[in-house]
Amino acid sequence: MAAAEIVPFAKTGGLADVVGALSAELAASGVLVAMVLPAYRRLPLSQLDKIEPTAVWSLPVGERMVETRVYRQPLSRNLDIYLVRADEYFDREGLYGDAAGDYPDNAERFALFSRAVLEIGRLTGSNMFHLHDWQTAPAAAILKSEPERYTDLAGSKTVLTIHNLAYQGVFEAGRWPALHLADGVFAADFEFYSQVNYLKAGLVCADWLTTVSPTYAAEIQCDGQGFGLEGILRQRAAELSGILNGVDYHIWNPEIDPLIAERYSVADIRGKAACKKALQITYGLEVNPDIPVIGMVTRLAEGKGLELLMEAGDGLFDGRFQFALLGSGNRRYEDYFHRLPELFPGLAGVKTGFDEALAHQAISGADILLMPSRREPCGLTQMYALKYGTVPIVRRTGGLADSIEPNSREGGGNGFVFEDYNPAAMLDTIRQAVELFGCRDEWQALMRRGMNADHSWRRATEKYLTLYRELLLNTA
DSSP, rough: OSOBBBBBBBSSSHHHHHHHHHHHHHHTTTTOOOEEEEOTTTTTHHHHHHHHOOOEEEETTTEEEEEEEEEEEETTTEEEEEEEEEEHHOOOSSEEEEEEEOOHHHHHHHHHHHHHHHHHHHHHHHEEOOOEEETTTTHHHHHOOTTTTTTTTOOOOOEEEETTTTTEEEGGGGGGGOOOHHHIIIIIIITTEEEHHHHHHHHSSSSSEESSSSSHHTTTTTTTTTTOHHHHHHHHHEEEEEEEOOBOOTTOOTTTTTSSSSHHHHSSHHHHHHHHHHHHHHBBBBOTTSSSSEEEEEESSSTTHHHHHHHGGGGSSSSEEEEEEEEEEEEHHHHHHHTHHHTTTTTEEEEESHHHHHHHHHHHHOOEEEEOOOOOOOSSSSHHHHTTTTTEEESSSSSHHHHHBOTTSSSSSBBEEEEEEHHHHEEEHHHHHHHHEEEEEEHHHHHHHHOOOOBBBBHHHHHHHHHHHHHHHHOO
């Protein structure tokens, strides 16, 4: 199980949560799982200096051979992590870049990492490589292109999961030598408008492709939604499936969550009122149990629907609800939302930065979660919200469409959904939710339907296990 970030060791987003939770669930089901991660500075590296490496290799990066050390740490029954240490590439403050932008040698960094993934597969005798996103996608192409080098992995299969097709690992053609592959492989697998595309190589070479929701798997095959790769995805449609991510209920569960003001459950939701009060105080909102709080916990990035709020303008905050936002990212969005608390004191609160504890507190304390995304491959926050009795408002796209069903007068559904990506559609749906909030019995019934939903990793893990078995049976 190879990824550039894995909880609890390194995280910038949902990828880390997914890989960590899926690996643990697979191990609990009896599968031997070796997670593979770069040895970043934040681990910290000083702890690795105290132990002997499991293996030391010289791996090619272009014409150079780079000393690479690997450290194995058992985590639980059936679950180990292998840390790939090459300090010149990974002993840095950030995972992918710093304040100046992406690291200029990311092509070299993750070419080395992909090579190391295959070597660790040899070490462990793995017959299945589950690769995640562009940083590990080259491993599938290297394995396919150099069978003579990896004869002991001849029966192994590769699965590549696309977490977000917008991130592809595209580099100028001059970076091609970093992969240390025959020139013919460039045109066959990696070439993308005269550039090097790591994700494309994985899409072409992996034995099977998955995305993180069924709807997203269909969307990315449509013109204009595949970021230039829709043709390849349509060609591989027979080997492409969408498996909805799950939630780790050992972490995201209001019955046991140590980070929230008061714990509660579907059988006794009274503690949610204390969580709401605490959130209102933290965000400088008027403490009032009768006004709904709409929360957003999001990256401040294009595609998250932030433009819809900006286009709706100041008229959005007319006193019908309070607004609490937690996020970080693009400075343009940060500047816009930071002005709201001054313009609407007691109605709007904004916190920027990454704060795991505050994320739990925002999701438990809000009455409504707003996710008006233009694109959302899966999304986890809406599934967290369901468990906490926080009713989602989402746009129908990707994993939001697969996890949120519209509330109905007949007593079905678990949230509110709008179709068109425009401010009017969003505002109309907010109005519907705010009106229903005033109907106590109906609102609590809606909350409980969400809290009773099962989005655990168990369901997703069963689908991955079925996929692995089918691929290996085909080999036999």
